[in-house]
Amino acid sequence: MKLHILLLAVLFFQTGHTQDYEQVKPQELQAMVSFLTSDELKGRETATESELIAAQFIKSKFIESGIKPYFETYMDPFESKQYKGVNVVGFIEGNDPKLKHEMVLLGAHYDHLGFGKIVNNDSIANGANDNASGTATVLAIADRLARLGTNKRSIVIALFSGEEKGLLGSKSLAKKLNEQQIDLYTMLNFEMIGVPFTDRDYDVFLTGYELSDLGEKLNTYTNSTLVGVSKVAKKYNLFKRSDNYAFYKEFKVPCHTISSCDLTNFDFYHHVDDEIDQLDFAFMATTINKLIPGIVQICNSDSKEIQMY
16 A cells, blocks of 8 residues: 555656646747847847847757757858848757658748837837747747657757748758758748737637648647637738748648737737737746647658648
8 A cells, every 4th residue: 555655656756746847837939039139139130230139049949958960060050032041950869760851930020120110219129929939839848848758759958040031040041951852741830929819719829721631630639629720811811921841842741830810819010019928928838838739649650641632
């Protein structure tokens, strides 16, 4: 009996410890967004010294989480149009001898507009929802996946520059990875995930929901109605307006953006008032914690269950 109680106590401790460790906290997200949206970063415009400070911050988070660089270094420079930007790319190697050659890519753009139209003597477009929220989300998810270390497939973590200039960073990386002939299973991009809906029966929507079964699989994996369809997103074809699209064009596999903002629930898109005080960090944390088990399942399923229609 004593041994049985002892084993239960150990199990309780381990389960509780793992659960605490896995949970993303609102204050953790707020701290990352606070740095990325500080006026000192001057709106993180592509190819500026201020954006490079943000890139170095992302690199420091990778190192803190034990995430290795995908290339020789974390910094993946590119040159497109007149811009010399830099993606930040990390790698969590899979632990299955066969499945580790299949890749799951998690991404978000960390750049923003720099400066915008002056409102109340403020001209810095700090881009809290667009897309410090997505950047913080990817960093938090990547941290948990790296610390768990249970992924059978390998995971590429990419924070893109140049999205606001025409998906420049993601186009560059997608082409580069395709030239390497990687076996990309799926790509999940995170964009504007800091503000909840008030009139939906789901938490987030998937751009291009109808193109693959990723949304359905995420709901199955998480045993929830976490992911839904946004008619507004479909109307404005948001599938083609974020970094997922560059990877879809190169690989023709399920590549989608996850978002909680289709512009009906946020008035400050590309506006200097897209500030940190507009974000709901409790919602973000809850949503991320719901998503993580689904992403773990994507990384660990024995076959490629997610397919294009």
